Amino acid sequence: MNKRSSENPEREDTMLSRMPQDAAYWDGLATRVENRAAPVLARYAGKASGEASGEASGRASGRASGRTGGLFGWIGDRSPVLAAGALAAAALAWLFVPPAASVGSPTVLAFDAVAPPSTVARALTPSDPLVARLMTDPVPPTIGSLVARPRPGTRP
Amino acid sequence: MDEATSDAALVERVLGGDGRAFDALTRRYLRQALATAWEFTESLEDAEDIVQEAFFRALSGLERFDPSRPFAPWLFSILRNTGRNEAARRGRWQSVPVALELQGGGEGPESELEAGEIRALLAQGLDRLPAMQRACFRLCDVEGFTSAEVSEMLGVSSATVRVHVHRARRSLREILRPIWDERAVP
Numbered sequence: 001m002n003k004r005s006s007e008n009p010e011r012e013d014t015m016l017s018r019m020p021q022d023a024a025y026w027d028g029l030a031t032r033v034e035n036r037a038a039p040v041l042a043r044y045a046g047k048a049s050g051e052a053s054g055e056a057s058g059r060a061s062g063r064a065s066g067r068t069g070g071l072f073g074w075i076g077d078r079s080p081v082l083a084a085g086a087l088a089a090a091a092l093a094w095l096f097v098p099p100a101a102s103v104g105s106p107t108v109l110a111f112d113a114v115a116p117p118s119t120v121a122r123a124l125t126p127s128d129p130l131v132a133r134l135m136t137d138p139v140p141p142t143i144g145s146l147v148a149r150p151r152p153g154t155r156p
Numbered sequence: 157m158d159e160a161t162s163d164a165a166l167v168e169r170v171l172g173g174d175g176r177a178f179d180a181l182t183r184r185y186l187r188q189a190l191a192t193a194w195e196f197t198e199s200l201e202d203a204e205d206i207v208q209e210a211f212f213r214a215l216s217g218l219e220r221f222d223p224s225r226p227f228a229p230w231l232f233s234i235l236r237n238t239g240r241n242e243a244a245r246r247g248r249w250q251s252v253p254v255a256l257e258l259q260g261g262g263e264g265p266e267s268e269l270e271a272g273e274i275r276a277l278l279a280q281g282l283d284r285l286p287a288m289q290r291a292c293f294r295l296c297d298v299e300g301f302t303s304a305e306v307s308e309m310l311g312v313s314s315a316t317v318r319v320h321v322h323r324a325r326r327s328l329r330e331i332l333r334p335i336w337d338e339r340a341v342p
Contacts, residue, residue: 016275016278016298017298017299017300018194018200018298019187019190019191019194019299020200026183026186026187029186029190029204029207030179030182030183030186032204032208033182033186033207033208033211033212034175034178034179034182036208036211036212037178037211037212037215038175040212040215040216041170041173041174041175041178041215042173043173044170044171044172044173044218045172045173045174046173047173048171048172048173049173
């Protein structure tokens with residue numbers, strides 16, 4: 001290490017050289033360089049081992065990430081605490097969702113879906129017999145049936 | 157780590173986080189790096205700072221290094237940039253006075269006096285040289301690096317290094333001529 005070039009030893013001039021000649025000096029300088037570089041080396045080592053384990057888990061699960069994947073995996077890769085919090089928030093949101101929201105429909109339509117038509121008809125039967133008939137008639141009304149006046153004694 | 161291990165192989169191991177490979181790579185170029193860095197600054201301590209910073213930058217950017225190309229020119233280009241930045245920050249580039257920290261080598265008071273006089277004249281002469289001539293002369297003739305090594309260190313061709321060394325020697329010879337003439341007189 002740090003030896004002078006052997007190609008032109010006759011050109012060395014140790015009297016004029018200002019470079020340190022003590023081997024311990026060079027060891028010390030090399031150590032300082034390595035200490036400064038230690039965090040970067042650690043990053044490279046972590047990256048290399050991460051790539052190796054990532055490849056292994058990727059083969060096992062078919063995913064690049066060895067965790068849950070998706071949003072929770074992305075969060076979990078950065079902070080397990082954040083991932084746990086996100087999971088808890090999602091669970092609470094699911095538990096407290098209103099029934100109407102759970103079927104994705106407005107409340108009125110949900111009522112229509114669960115209530116029998118006859119009950120609805122009884123509750124909403126108006127005093128007007130024509131309207132009542134239209135509401136209970138299984139056949140849709142036509143223009144003619146609507147404008148025709150029912151003759152006494154006959155069913156419309 | 158085997159000295160015959162190629163730079164490319166060491167670089168690959170360093171990228172895998174191998175500290176021993178980085179140690180080998182560092183020690184392989186440490187002396188050249190310090191000599192080069194010292195051309196950009198006055199003191200050994202500043203040169204050491206440049207070396208540390210340059211190796212750190214090189215390691216941090218190692219993923220961008222093209223392994224099909226030689227490592228040394230890439231490393232020394234980072235080192236020179238670091239040295240230039242440092243010199244510019246201190247406002248001393250191109251005006252750095254030569255501070256030869258020469259070791260005493262005389263055998264007696266007379267020879268020591270003579271050596272001291274020669275060193276002082278050399279220092280004056282080197283101060284007058286252009287920066288590149290001074291660097292080439294010092295790295296080749298004083299520190300003993302080959303012109304090929306210095307070409308990598310300074311980022312110029314070997315022929316350019318030899319030309320600068322030749323011109324520096326010629327200038328220094330003129331500066332030292334009075335002493336030689338004096339010694340020639342009985």
